Amino acid sequence: MKTFNAKLENITRNWYIIDAEKKKLGYLSSKVVHYLKGKHKVEYTPHVDVGDFIIIINAKKIVLTGKKKIKKIYYRHSGYVGGLKKRKFNEVISKNPEYILQHSIKGMLPKGPLGRIIYRKLKIYSDDRHFHNAQKPKFLEI
Secondary structure (H helix, E strand, O other): OOOOOOOOOHHOOOOEEEEEEOOEEEHOOOOOHHHHHHHOOOOOOOOOOOEEEEEEHHHHEEEEEOOHHHHHHHEEOOOOOOOOOEEEEHHHHHHHHHHHHHHHHHHOOOOOOOHHHHOOOEEEEOOOOOOHHHHOEOOOOO
């Protein structure tokens, strides 16, 4: 019996739309990563990109549980002394709601070249409009 390895020329990629309205951030992110990596397919191979394209709409209507809306802080550092920048969840959701899902999903993907390739298949929009009607995406219930 031979081990199966997926080949790029034999992979079929589908397009899915996920509505993030009233969905929990961590649960939604883990499900999206599952589809981006292709773990739902029979021909899943860890070192090959076999995943599907994901479109997330209504990113600004994502839900956090508990007191995370008040206490959650996003950090970034410029590399210089005293260069730590802090932003609270409420600031981020009002200015750039797509960032919250991008940050969460990117942290769950593999680090390195394969993770960067997989991340390019993710499209996030803050409202219910998207520009991928030509790809005929299917709605995915999560």
